[in-house]
Amino acid sequence: MPANQPLPPPGNSRINHETLISAKNVSRYYGDKKAVNNISFEVKRGEVLGLLGPNGAGKSTTMQMLTGNLAPSNGQISISGFDILEEPKNAKNHLGYLPEHPPVYKELTVDEYLLYCAKLNRITRRHQKEAMALAKARCDLEKVGKRLIGNLSKGYQQRIGIAQAIIHSPAVIILDEPTVGLDPMQIKQIRALIRELGNDHSIILSTHILPEVTATCDRVLIINQGNIMMTESIGDLQQRLLSSSLIVAFKTPPPTQALKQFDGISHVEEIETGRYRLHHSPEIDPSEDIVLQSVKKHWRLTEIQPEKLSLEEIFLDITCTENDSTQVHAGKQPHQKASI
Amino acid sequence: MIFVLAWRELRNLFLSPLAWSILAIVQFLLGYLFLGQVDLYLQVQAQLGTMQNPPSLTQLIIAPVFSNAAIILLLIIPLLTMRLIAEEKRNQTLALLLSAPISMTEIILGKYLGVMSFIFINLFFIALMPFSLMASGNLDMGMIFSGFVALTLLLASFVATGVYMSTITSQPTIAAVSTFGFLLLLWVIDWSAGITNTQTTELTQYLSMLKHYQPLIDGVFKSSDVIYYLLFISTFLILSIRRLHADRLQH
Numbered sequence: 001m002p003a004n005q006p007l008p009p010p011g012n013s014r015i016n017h018e019t020l021i022s023a024k025n026v027s028r029y030y031g032d033k034k035a036v037n038n039i040s041f042e043v044k045r046g047e048v049l050g051l052l053g054p055n056g057a058g059k060s061t062t063m064q065m066l067t068g069n070l071a072p073s074n075g076q077i078s079i080s081g082f083d084i085l086e087e088p089k090n091a092k093n094h095l096g097y098l099p100e101h102p103p104v105y106k107e108l109t110v111d112e113y114l115l116y117c118a119k120l121n122r123i124t125r126r127h128q129k130e131a132m133a134l135a136k137a138r139c140d141l142e143k144v145g146k147r148l149i150g151n152l153s154k155g156y157q158q159r160i161g162i163a164q165a166i167i168h169s170p171a172v173i174i175l176d177e178p179t180v181g182l183d184p185m186q187i188k189q190i191r192a193l194i195r196e197l198g199n200d201h202s203i204i205l206s207t208h209i210l211p212e213v214t215a216t217c218d219r220v221l222i223i224n225q226g227n228i229m230m231t232e233s234i235g236d237l238q239q240r241l242l243s244s245s246l247i248v249a250f251k252t253p254p255p256t257q258a259l260k261q262f263d264g265i266s267h268v269e270e271i272e273t274g275r276y277r278l279h280h281s282p283e284i285d286p287s288e289d290i291v292l293q294s295v296k297k298h299w300r301l302t303e304i305q306p307e308k309l310s311l312e313e314i315f316l317d318i319t320c321t322e323n324d325s326t327q328v329h330a331g332k333q334p335h336q337k338a339s340i
Numbered sequence: 341m342i343f344v345l346a347w348r349e350l351r352n353l354f355l356s357p358l359a360w361s362i363l364a365i366v367q368f369l370l371g372y373l374f375l376g377q378v379d380l381y382l383q384v385q386a387q388l389g390t391m392q393n394p395p396s397l398t399q400l401i402i403a404p405v406f407s408n409a410a411i412i413l414l415l416i417i418p419l420l421t422m423r424l425i426a427e428e429k430r431n432q433t434l435a436l437l438l439s440a441p442i443s444m445t446e447i448i449l450g451k452y453l454g455v456m457s458f459i460f461i462n463l464f465f466i467a468l469m470p471f472s473l474m475a476s477g478n479l480d481m482g483m484i485f486s487g488f489v490a491l492t493l494l495l496a497s498f499v500a501t502g503v504y505m506s507t508i509t510s511q512p513t514i515a516a517v518s519t520f521g522f523l524l525l526l527w528v529i530d531w532s533a534g535i536t537n538t539q540t541t542e543l544t545q546y547l548s549m550l551k552h553y554q555p556l557i558d559g560v561f562k563s564s565d566v567i568y569y570l571l572f573i574s575t576f577l578i579l580s581i582r583r584l585h586a587d588r589l590q591h
């Protein structure tokens with residue numbers, strides 16, 4: 001293959017013009033241990049997918065398989081329509097990957113390193129300068145071009161790792177915890193960058209930081225113990241986050257019976273005198289009725305606020321319930337009995 | 341793409357003082373031994389005239405240079421090759437190469453050529469010593485050529501072994517020790533030849549690197565010796581490529 005072969009235009013994929021990443025029934029075992037268990041998903045052009053999950057859930061393993069660093073035990077992965085095992089070079093041409101530890105050479109300067117990455121990714125000699133300048137500008141590295149990577153802080157090294165992943169503007173960008181080690185300002189910049197790149201690339205990023213998902217992703221995939229627990233668009237997730245309970249307080253509180261009469265209220269809980277938590281079904285919002293009635297009947301409403309369910313709670317809800325059920329399940333296997 | 345990797349590898353060697361110090365030390369040691377040979381030659385020169393079939397200048401001074409260079413570089417090459425893959429594994433930078441559009445073969449050949457180009461630089465400086473004698477004497481160019489081919493092939497085999505050892509571990513020092521151990525074993529394997537039975541003797545003699553090296557530097561150019569080295573090199577390079585593939589499959 002000639003070293004200076006130009007990148008095929010991004011729309012040139014063969015299977016589907018829209019789907020850039022597809023994983024079908026992918027599993028990975030480490031010995032007996034199932035790290036990733038039969039997962040399937042697709043990511044389309046212009047979509048940012050967030051991989052969420054506790055430590056050891058299989059996020060990094062999944063990403064390593066997507067990028068050809070690990071071979072899946074079974075299943076099929078294609079990048080831009082090219083199978084990662086059958087046509088690795090073509091697939092990897094369209095791929096940028098930031099692993100968990102940024103793969104930087106500490107004895108090189110930032111410029112030397114990025115030039116090397118540009119060459120590795122077959123950027124033609126004419127475009128190398130341009131590509132480097134763009135990647136450096138995007139990751140805010142212009143001032144450190146001449147410095148040794150080993151002397152730079154973790155945050156810089158992380159950004160060099162990101163620059164390396166996007167230098168050839170690949171159709172598919174895979175970022176394993178991209179904002180680790182960055183300060184809040186940089187986190188904001190990198191999130192903005194991910195959003196910007198997300199417009200015409202496919203991006204998968206993994207994270208522990210839940211607000212990051214709402215800030216950057218279009219869709220979330222929650223993984224636990226190698227299984228996909230939930231896949232949902234951010235819109236739907238926001239819906240879930242909407243309140244299903246209200247906190248109200250009155251100076252002259254009505255009897256709890258009166259509060260129960262409102263439409264949709266399922267349960268009334270007294271927090272302290274005159275302060276209640278009203279549980280209601282998510283579809284019906286009773287707050288307007290309550291305000292009107294309060295005025296009419298002189299309950300003297302002093303506080304009314306929807307209680308938000310946080311992403312953390314949803315996340316814990318999903319991962320913990322599954323934890324319990326799999327533990328019960330695992331308990332049936334003889335070799336696990338001793339540990340339970 | 342192979343050359344991008346090779347160039348990077350060569351540059352890396354010269355980023356640290358390692359490459360410079362290796363060049364200096366090899367040159368110093370060989371130079372010292374070379375001068376010793378020249379001295380010896382001057383002492384016996386008078387007697388050589390009385391001999392019927394005296395050994396030539398090349399045999400007396402230059403052939404030992406090749407033997408010495410082989411031993412010195414046997415000690416040094418494991419240190420050059422130990423980092424190639426092992427350090428990338430340990431620093432987790434191998435992912436950069438594995439997710440770039442390059443094949444495993446290109447990775448191995450690139451790294452191999454990188455170290456080999458350093459070896460060629462080294463050979464160039466070694467070559468200056470014999471050729472300095474051209475000023476004052478007649479040299480057997482055929483024999484010198486054969487010696488250089490032998491040394492190049494031998495060192496290329498050393499490096500191939502080193503590359504393979506570097507792929508099987510993530511600890512550079514382990515790679516260095518196993519490379520050194522393995523090469524030394526192949527160097528001395530037929531020393532015990534007289535003691536054991538003839539069948540194993542034949543085998544050990546075939547495996548012995550020294551047995552294929554000595555004839556070449558003495559000016560006996562046998563293609564079977566050259567083929568031995570070519571087989572040796574390709575075996576270890578193929579094993580290294582297989583090893584990188586296998587790393588993705590099993591853990």
